[in-house]
Amino acid sequence: MATLEDIGVAAAINILTAIIFLLAFAILRIQPFNDRVYFPKWYLKGIRSSPLHSGALVSKFVNVNLGSYLRFLNWMPAALKMPEPELIDHAGLDSAVYLRIYLIGLKIFVPIALLAWSILVPVNWTSDGLQLAKLRNVTSSDIDKLSISNIERGSDRFWTHLVMAYAFTFWTCYVLMKEYEKVAAMRLAFLQNEQRRPDQFTVLVRNVPADPDESISESVEHFFLVNHPDHYLTHQVVYNANDLAALVEQKKSTQNWLDYYQLKYTRNQEHKPRIKTGFLGLWGKKVDAIDHYIAEIEKLNEQILEERKKVRKDDTSVMPAAFVSFKTRWGAAVCAQTQQSSDPTEWLTEWAPEAREVFWSNLAIPYVSLTVRRLIMHIAFFFLTFFFMIPIAFVQSLASIEGIEKYAPFLKSIIEKDLVKSVIQGFLPGIVLKLFLIFLPSILMVMSKFEGFVSLSSLERRAAFRYYIFNLINVFLGSIIAGSAFEQLESFLKQSAREIPKTVGVAIPIKATFFITYIMVDGWAGIAGEILRLKPLIFFHIKNSLLVKTEKDREEAMNPGQIYYHATEPRIQLYFLLGLVYAPVTPVLLPFIIIFFALAYLVFRHQIINVYNQEYESAARFWPDVHGRIISALIISQILLMGLLSTKGAAQSTPFLLVLPILTFFFHRFCKGRYEPAFLRHPLKEAMVKDTLERAREPNFNLKPYLQKAYIHPVFKDNDYEDSRFDEISGYCIEDSDDECVTVPTKRQSRINTPAVSHASRGSSRSPPSK
Secondary structure, three states: OOOOOOOOHHHHHHHEEEEHHHHHHHHHHHOOOHHHHOOOOHHHHHOOOOOHOOOOOOOOOOOOHHHHHOOOHHHHHHHHHHHHHHHHHHHOOOHHHHHHHHHHHHHHHHHHHHHHHHHHHHHHHOHHHHHHHHHOOOOOOHHHHHHHHHOOOOOOOOOHHHHHHHHHHHHHHHHHHHHHHHHHHHHHHHHHOOOOOHOOOOOEEOOOOOOHHHHHHHHHHHHHHHOOOEEEEEEEEEEEOOOHHHHHHHHHHHEEEEEEEHHHHOOOOOOOEEEEOOOHHHHOOOEHHHHHHHHHHHHHHHHHHHHHHHHHHHHHEEEEEEEEEEEEEHHHHHOOOOOOOOOOOOOEEOOOOOOHOHHHHOOOOOHHHHHHHHHHHHHHHHHHHHHHHHHHHHHHEEEEEEEHHHOOHHHHHEEEEEEHHHHHOOOOHHHEEEEEHHOOHHHHHHHHHHHOOOOOOHHHHHHHHHHHHHHHHHHHHHHHHHHHHHHHHHHHHHHOHHHHHHHHHHHHHHHHHHHHHHHHHHHHHHHHHHHHHHHHHHHHHHHHHHOOHHHHHHHHHHOOOOOOOHHHHHHHHHHHHHHHHHHOOOOOHHHHHHHHHHHHHHHHHHHHOOOOOOOOOOOOOOOOHHHHHHHHHHHHHHHHHHHHOOOOOHHHHHHHHHHHHHHHHHHHHHHHHHHHHHHHOOOOHHHHHHHHHHHHHOOOOOOOHHHHHHEEEEOOOOHHHHHHHHHHHHOOOOOOOOOOOOOOOOOOOOOOOOOOOOOOOHOOOOOOOOO
């Protein structure tokens, strides 16, 4: 049980760690040789030039301007200076809206904290419930006197907590509604003002039915010429190029090794580098490294060429899916948002992802297997979640005074010292939990990829959802249940069955001390470590010294990174959950959460402006998930408060609390119906307005060449291959047509519902050669 002194020691450790990280960042960022690590976004935009190319030799590597060291904190106001519209132009809407999650945290919890500390804390502090609880051998500390645990059973003071729960709920819902309205308006404005992009005109079509007389490409063209004759423009069928992509990736890796050894040889030409050809270079025949990798690349080039021919000629490489592009955004919107066939399982359409966020390998997964894959992953996640609770509970029990004394009794004399004891109880549990969760986002992302989602944004949203559920069950509920059961086991065994719920009601708020230590480890020191970028810093200098030969190589070595939504957003949601649950129960936790939101907002705003380079832009498509999870946290907090008060002899308040989750649920339904459509569907009115304005500005713009190659698999886009073989790889493209009606050619034997033969077969409908 962490005491007030333990919390103070943990706070001192984490504050000191955060200050060290921030000071190290402030010094490292102004050194010229680190410029590309801390300002890579400006280099990628071509705005910033390297300071290593000018000035004296020493000043190229070390900042000799003493005044800049005195202004080492100027990055803070600089991070806040850029207005939001400029931030959207600079980094995209996803990044700007992501920052608003931290702002929502401040908008919700700052007023709640002021209200809780001015009303609830005095009410809790002036009670003496814990004095009575000691008679039942329930452990507690001085910090618990600030919580609801200190109010005696059946007291009228519980009405204060009930009224505050209503106030907290109404304020949270008001902030959420205003933010939902604001973000929905920002999304629509962003889409309306956005420059022309291929995904605005393109739809992903899946589950194309097989036709014995036509290829997939011909079936797609025929279907859309018949059903969207005025708007269909072109299409690109989807190929199973996973084997080819693996060869291209292997070639890239081999090329990197060749570049490394060539650079090594140019620096020391007296000795040609040699390697062993066995496993990991540990054994085998010694050969010339440069000659070996040149031969390997030549071999891979031949394999890549053969695989490309196979993909091009083998009909089984063509998947029953295609990217279909239209002449207007209006035509694409109609197709993406309507059912195309009387059979709802065929000709399934959805908005095409942005070309750079397509997860190409999953397009090769047969659509019929997606349901099975997702069922398998649901089962796997169930076992991952509940079996993960066992090691977490075990390690958490070890990360305590009692656990260490039990499993390492020889350390008893050391850990009984006040300072060591404070570190173990106030710091160790939080850091242990943090270490356990390091690899979880990567595991969940692999599971999402196995499920078959075809865009990076959908992959991240699914992984984020599972991470949130995992945090809810293991980090939140698991820590409360396991922690209270371990700590109060002796008390439970000595009490009658009807007394146990009372003990649980007192024990749950006591776990606030554990979450305070976790917030300081993860939310204070962890966020400060994010801005330091220690790992990218080390890797950049290693690559810069060993691998970089050209400016392009140096640009790739910068590794600006991005906001990993699936790893960061669920972590934020845990703080929302903790804040809303403990606001009416233990308000002492709120200042720690507010510091997290403020520090994280400042750090991530700086990183978004200067560092991160997002892989894709979804126009804040993730916001309904953010809103829904905060609502879930609010309902969970109301239910837990209801259960807690029922154990405290305040059953008469239960009917009044029962109304809160019902009201909150209907508020969520209102927001879902009012604002969510802006994130799921694109209004036809806005699409038509944008099309009309674009035609007026650029009446002679030819859209077909712009869209024709937009959704070709990246492995087909290298210059040596694309120019000579594009026509064979790409789908058939309809020529510009006049407004008059045209017939639709087909290869089908049956002419039912078909005006004429398929356009794709025009080349094959010529007269056969004479025998």
